[in-house]
Amino acid sequence: xxxxxxxxxxxxxxxxxxxxxGMRLEEIGLGCATIAMPYDPALVGDPATGVIHGGAxxxxxxxxxxxxxxxxxxxxxxxxTLDLRIDYMxxxxxxxxxxxxxxxxxxxxxxxxxxxxxTDDDESRPVAMATGAFTVERKE
Amino acid sequence: MNPPEPLHVIKQRREGLLRAxxxxxxxxxxxxxxxxxxxxxxxxxxxxxxxxxxNPRLPALHGGATAAFLEIAAMMELAWNxxxxxxxxxxxxxxxxxRLPKTIDFTVDYLRPGLPRDAYARARVNRSGxxxxxxxxxxxxxxxxxxxxxxxxxxxxxxADRKP
Numbered sequence: 001x002x003x004x005x006x007x008x009x010x011x012x013x014x015x016x017x018x019x020x021x022g023m024r025l026e027e028i029g030l031g032c033a034t035i036a037m038p039y040d041p042a043l044v045g046d047p048a049t050g051v052i053h054g055g056a057x058x059x060x061x062x063x064x065x066x067x068x069x070x071x072x073x074x075x076x077x078x079x080x081t082l083d084l085r086i087d088y089m090x091x092x093x094x095x096x097x098x099x100x101x102x103x104x105x106x107x108x109x110x111x112x113x114x115x116x117x118x119t120d121d122d123e124s125r126p127v128a129m130a131t132g133a134f135t136v137e138r139k140e
Numbered sequence: 141m142n143p144p145e146p147l148h149v150i151k152q153r154r155e156g157l158l159r160a161x162x163x164x165x166x167x168x169x170x171x172x173x174x175x176x177x178x179x180x181x182x183x184x185x186x187x188x189x190x191x192x193x194x195n196p197r198l199p200a201l202h203g204g205a206t207a208a209f210l211e212i213a214a215m216m217e218l219a220w221n222x223x224x225x226x227x228x229x230x231x232x233x234x235x236x237x238x239r240l241p242k243t244i245d246f247t248v249d250y251l252r253p254g255l256p257r258d259a260y261a262r263a264r265v266n267r268s269g270x271x272x273x274x275x276x277x278x279x280x281x282x283x284x285x286x287x288x289x290x291x292x293x294x295x296x297x298x299x300a301d302r303k304p
Contacts, residue, residue: 058204
C-alpha cells in the first residue's frame with residue numbers, strides 16, 4: 001500500500017514535536033507502525049545514570065500509537081489521543097535507540113484501540129508497554 | 141523562643157531545593173518546563189513553543205508533550221513533597237545528589253485538545269509510602285476549572301528517601 005506509507009511518513013514528518021525528539025518512522029503496515037527515537041543526551045531524565053526520561057518515551061509511544069491508528073484500514077481522516085497508559089518495565093540502556101512498535105487492534109466508528117511495546121537493543125526485554133484509546137475523526 | 145528566621149533565608153533554602161531538583165534533569169530543560177512556587181505549592185508551567193505542536197492543522201499540542209509535561213509535574217511534586225519536611229527541619233539540603241522517584245506506570249486522560257498557548261499543571265500526592273507512591277496531576281490552560289488533561293501515576297521511591 002504505497003499510498004498509506006507515503007501518507008504515514010508525511011504524517012510523522014509533519015508533527016513538529018516528534019521531529020524535535022528526533023523520531024523516524026521505520027516500518028508501517030495495516031494498523032501497525034514502528035518508530036525509532038535515537039539516544040540524545042537532551043532527553044535524559046536521570047543525569048546520574050543517563051537514562052532517557054519517561055516523558056520522552058511517552059511521546060514516542062503516543063506518536064507510534066497515533067501512526068498505527070492512521071494506517072488502519074478503517075482509519076478516519078485524523079485522530080487524537082483519548083487515553084494512554086504506559087507501564088515502565090525497566091530503564092532503557094543509555095546510548096541505545098528506543099524503538100516502539102504499535103498495533104491498532106480494533107476500530108469502531110468512533111474509537112481506535114491500540115497497544116505498543118518499546119524496546120532498546122535487547123528486544124527480548126521490553127522497556128515499556130502502552131495501551132491507548134484514540135478518536136476516529138470521520139468526514140461528515 | 142528563637143526569633144523567626146529571616147525571610148530571605150527561608151526563600152533561599154526553598155528555591156535552592158527546587159533548583160536542585162529541576163536543574164539536574166536535561167529533559168525538563170529540553171521541554172522548557174518551569175516551576176512557580178508559592179510556599180510549598182508548586183505549579184508546573186509549560187511555555188508554548190512551536191516544537192510542542194502535534195497536529196499542525198488544528199493546531200494542537202502533541203499528546204506526547206502533554207504526557208511528558210504531566211509526568212514531570214507529578215514526579216517533581218512527589219520529590220518536592222518527600223524532601224520538604226527534612227529540608228525545613230534541617231535548614232539545609234540533604235548531602236549528596238538528589239535521587240528522583242522512578243515511574244512505574246502513568247495513565248493520561250486527554251480531555252480536550254491542548255491549545256497553542258502556555259499550559260499549567262498541579263499535582264497531588266494521594267499516597268506516599270516507603271516504597272510506592274500514587275500521584276494525581278491536572279493540567280489546564282486558560283481556565284483552572286477547564287482541564288485539558290489529567291493523569292495518575294505510580295512511582296517507586298528512591299532508596300535514600302526510604303525511612304528505615
